Amino acid sequence: MQSALTLLSALAEPTRLAAVRLLWDGREHCVCELVRVLGVTQSRMSRHMAALKQAGIVIDRRDAQWVRYRRNPELPAEQAAIIDAVVNSLKTRSDRKAA
């Protein structure tokens, strides 16, 4: 049950959920981009990305002065299914841009 709780806790926060939604396009995104798009402070974004990484949801890669985050390709299928369902639920109506 622990892994499910870890996953759910990681997703149950607005900034992190928004970040996961963005990262779920399968591509890489640097922290500075997320900061710009989501309109949050840098330290806040950095910490939340560290939390998502800690939860095993994303992985990071250093690229010059940037750190690029992306969806963890080794995420177990059962957990990926949960996130897919969550992200899918965000596609509904006004959720496309609403906070």
Added chain:
Amino acid sequence: MQSALTLLSALAEPTRLAAVRLLWDGREHCVCELVRVLGVTQSRMSRHMAALKQAGIVIDRRDAQWVRYRRNPELPAEQAAIIDAVVNSLKTRSDRKAA
């Protein structure tokens, strides 16, 4: 995004997640049964069930001195899909009884 966050926050707590797993058999369960099965105090269980009800995940029904909870049949499909995925992930290996 709010409804997804509400749902995720409700599930991201051990006692509530355990309760949801039990209730996801589709049948009714009174608080006293959950207290016994999950081994938690009565006030704790009562509050957590109130939280799940508040989140729209379950509904309750008074039956004599008991209050019977069950899965909310009117839960939107996108949200039900999330919970289904979560509950399904709990079926893996040792998660059957582990806390």
Added chain:
DNA sequence: TGCGCATATGCGTGCAAGCGCATTTATGAT
């Protein structure tokens, strides 16, 4: 070497969540 951009982190603060205990409220049985 020195500068600038990107990212991480130490620190202190405020707030919300979860808890147990005790009590109250419902309901039914004797």
Added chain:
DNA sequence: ATCATAAATGCGCTTGCACGCATATGCGCA
């Protein structure tokens, strides 16, 4: 009426989380 069982709730406490600010670290370029 009294009592027993079930459930909810007021209260106070503790803890963990998220936050911003300031600073440190990593990296490339001039």
